[in-house]
Amino acid sequence: MRFGMAVSATAVAVAIGGMTLAARQQPPPQGQAQGAGQGRGGGRGASTPPDATGECPTGMTLVRVGSCQAPEFPPPSIVDYRPKSTLVTAAHLVPKAKFPVVDIHSHTGPSAQTIDKLISEMDALNIRVLNNLSGGFGDQITQKLAYIKSTKYADRFTVFANGLNGFNNVEPGYGAKAAAQLAADVKAGAIGLKIFKQTGKDTLKKDGTRLKINDPELDAFWDMAGTLNIPVIIHTAEPPQFFEPADMHNERWLELSLFPDRRNFGPGQVDFKTLIAERNDLFKKHPKTRFIAAHFAWCAQDLAQCSALLDQNPNVTLEVAAVLYDFGRQPRASRDFFVKYQDRILFGKDTYAPVEYPYYWRVFETKDEYFDYYRDYHAFWKLYGMDLPDVVLKKMYYLNALKVTPGLPQTGWPK
Numbered sequence: 001m002r003f004g005m006a007v008s009a010t011a012v013a014v015a016i017g018g019m020t021l022a023a024r025q026q027p028p029p030q031g032q033a034q035g036a037g038q039g040r041g042g043g044r045g046a047s048t049p050p051d052a053t054g055e056c057p058t059g060m061t062l063v064r065v066g067s068c069q070a071p072e073f074p075p076p077s078i079v080d081y082r083p084k085s086t087l088v089t090a091a092h093l094v095p096k097a098k099f100p101v102v103d104i105h106s107h108t109g110p111s112a113q114t115i116d117k118l119i120s121e122m123d124a125l126n127i128r129v130l131n132n133l134s135g136g137f138g139d140q141i142t143q144k145l146a147y148i149k150s151t152k153y154a155d156r157f158t159v160f161a162n163g164l165n166g167f168n169n170v171e172p173g174y175g176a177k178a179a180a181q182l183a184a185d186v187k188a189g190a191i192g193l194k195i196f197k198q199t200g201k202d203t204l205k206k207d208g209t210r211l212k213i214n215d216p217e218l219d220a221f222w223d224m225a226g227t228l229n230i231p232v233i234i235h236t237a238e239p240p241q242f243f244e245p246a247d248m249h250n251e252r253w254l255e256l257s258l259f260p261d262r263r264n265f266g267p268g269q270v271d272f273k274t275l276i277a278e279r280n281d282l283f284k285k286h287p288k289t290r291f292i293a294a295h296f297a298w299c300a301q302d303l304a305q306c307s308a309l310l311d312q313n314p315n316v317t318l319e320v321a322a323v324l325y326d327f328g329r330q331p332r333a334s335r336d337f338f339v340k341y342q343d344r345i346l347f348g349k350d351t352y353a354p355v356e357y358p359y360y361w362r363v364f365e366t367k368d369e370y371f372d373y374y375r376d377y378h379a380f381w382k383l384y385g386m387d388l389p390d391v392v393l394k395k396m397y398y399l400n401a402l403k404v405t406p407g408l409p410q411t412g413w414p415k
């Protein structure tokens with residue numbers, strides 16, 4: 001919902017309640033305004049036509065065709081406007097996933113202080129494996145792996161490596177060194193590679209230029225991941241709305257206003273299309289390396305693009321973290337997509353928050369309608385369930401992850 005729409009709902013409500021007062025205090029509207037105000041429930045305030053693009057002036061909303069009007073009450077801001085739904089419909093909360101789950105996209109790993117709590121939370125949600133993408137490299141990842149191995153839950157936690165030195169100051173020879181580091185980290189027990197969003201977007205080479213994700217210097221590194229038979233989960237770009245100005249038409253206005261570091265539309269910043277094109281070129285250049293495009297490759301708002309990506313790149317799978325709001329607002333198209341590409345989608349959550357996982361289970365498993373998402377600033381709209389078949393759920397929850405990531409514990413899963 002945009003600012004204008006929030007005002008619109010309020011305007012209609014207050015126009016009805018405020019009619020007597022408005023009629024007493026204001027002279028009858030003139031000309032065009034009169035037509036707008038005469039219908040049942042119509043407001044009595046002054047009316048203005050929309051401009052040539054169909055937009056109402058600031059502070060006004062369309063009340064009839066060709067007629068904009070300001071609400072009588074001071075409109076609440078989108079921060080404060082939280083209407084309570086009066087829809088009464090069946091609700092099926094899903095505290096525990098129907099089948100065991102691999103969370104391929106986490107940044108949480110266990111420690112002596114947290115492991116017992118983590119295990120009990122994971123058991124309650126039916127998460128069997130939590131995969132920590134923030135493994136680091138060298139000593140860092142070796143220590144994380146050694147701790148996991150020392151516990152009685154060694155088959156519940158896995159770790160991905162992160163390359164070498166955050167891809168800073170890449171110069172000739174870096175690719176070979178990073179490839180050797182990756183081989184060592186996998187030998188130590190890493191079961192995949194994670195590439196963070198800074199790489200390809202903000203990270204600079206030694207010569208001061210931006211390191212493009214498809215830079216030939218990294219070719220040996222990507223090929224090594226293929227040779228080691230590990231997947232590369234890659235986060236490239238951000239939601240497309242983060243690359244657009246934070247104006248009254250931006251779906252993510254509130255989020256962009258809350259978090260300065262999510263604004264990607266400033267001067268000198270790389271645009272969305274360029275980043276996506278460079279990433280897709282990387283996928284094409286390394287057909288023997290398996291890539292997991294994090295956050296559904298940032299195409300969940302345009303599923304035809306996701307189809308093209310998967311059709312053109314058999315080495316690519318998608319992962320669902322942090323884009324639930326896009327599946328939940330188009331449950332029928334999403335269901336069709338998940339059924340068609342049921343072998344190409346993995347489960348991931350990103351932020352580890354036990355109270356948030358059940359929203360995913362509910363969208364994937366039920367056909368509930370019009371329910372809240374857990375973060376207002378991500379999505380002002382409501383979610384709907386996709387009612388996915390069991391066979392598709394099982395593939396997304398664990399079977400696809402086991403195939404794409406051979407280093408995951410492969411035994412003990414339901415048949």
Ligand SMILES: [Zn+2]
Nearest residue numbers: 105107133350
């Ligand atoms: Zn992440």
